[in-house]
Amino acid sequence: MLLPKDTVVLSRDATVGKIGIMGCEMATSQHFINYVCGKDLNNIYLYYDFFSKKGLFERIGIGSTIKTIGLDFFKKLNIIVPPLKEQEKIADILSTVDGQIDDTEMLIEKCQGLKKGLMQRLLTKGIGHTEFKKTEVGEIPVDWEVKKLEDVSYITMGQSPSSDSYNDKGIGVPFFQGNSEFGNIYPTVKKWCSEPKKIAEPLDILISVRAPVGAVNINNDRACIGRGLASIRQSNKINYMYLYYVLSISQDILNSSAQGAHLQL
Numbered sequence: 001m002l003l004p005k006d007t008v009v010l011s012r013d014a015t016v017g018k019i020g021i022m023g024c025e026m027a028t029s030q031h032f033i034n035y036v037c038g039k040d041l042n043n044i045y046l047y048y049d050f051f052s053k054k055g056l057f058e059r060i061g062i063g064s065t066i067k068t069i070g071l072d073f074f075k076k077l078n079i080i081v082p083p084l085k086e087q088e089k090i091a092d093i094l095s096t097v098d099g100q101i102d103d104t105e106m107l108i109e110k111c112q113g114l115k116k117g118l119m120q121r122l123l124t125k126g127i128g129h130t131e132f133k134k135t136e137v138g139e140i141p142v143d144w145e146v147k148k149l150e151d152v153s154y155i156t157m158g159q160s161p162s163s164d165s166y167n168d169k170g171i172g173v174p175f176f177q178g179n180s181e182f183g184n185i186y187p188t189v190k191k192w193c194s195e196p197k198k199i200a201e202p203l204d205i206l207i208s209v210r211a212p213v214g215a216v217n218i219n220n221d222r223a224c225i226g227r228g229l230a231s232i233r234q235s236n237k238i239n240y241m242y243l244y245y246v247l248s249i250s251q252d253i254l255n256s257s258a259q260g261a262h263l264q265l
């Protein structure tokens with residue numbers, strides 16, 4: 001059966017609680033619950049009401065592999081229904097905020113592309129150079145040098161400590177296992193370790209040596225590193241922020257150099 005445009009559709013299994021509004025007539029499978037709103041219910045208001053309940057839907061999903069929610073739950077689900085005019089105002093405010101978020105995300109994506117191109121240019125051509133030479137890594141200014149990473153830094157491969165020493169109570173030092181803890185520049189502490197095996201110091205570059213290989217962050221505290229990471233400490237021959245940005249644009253090269261799913265530094 002074809003459902004009308006503007007029907008609110010909600011996934012009831014697999015990705016439980018994913019919500020959308022139909023942009024045209026369409027049919028759905030049994031994996032979805034569909035709401036055709038009556039004259040007293042604004043469909044965009046209902047969309048945001050369901051969006052606010054997404055955590056609830058995920059919690060009550062039954063099943064360890066594929067979570068699902070029965071039809072009876074949705075039939076008996078309570079929703080708050082203000083007068084229609086107020087629903088429309090609420091929906092309009094939230095839609096405006098969503099639009100601003102989309103615009104911001106597009107701007108961020110554009111700026112990230114600009115930054116990547118600028119980094120590539122600055123880190124290979126420098127500033128104001130007019131004479132260049134060919135090297136094994138491409139064309140660089142004539143007064144620049146190509147060095148091995150081990151010649152300008154100190155590399156420490158991570159080692160996972162005993163699982164008995166892991167904790168989430170802040171006991172010991174922060175523990176980073178891989179790039180799942182990585183942020184835009186600095187990692188986020190999720191676990192601590194009371195018996196660290198390998199230590200990264202503040203301002204060390206953390207690099208992922210297991211798939212996905214080559215992601216980098218800057219360590220901002222003394223921390224334990226597991227076997228999914230290595231730390232790279234600057235010597236007096238190189239600036240740590242410069243090194244961070246060089247490694248940032250080298251991820252594709254590092255990925256292609258990885259043996260299987262592991263990078264050897």
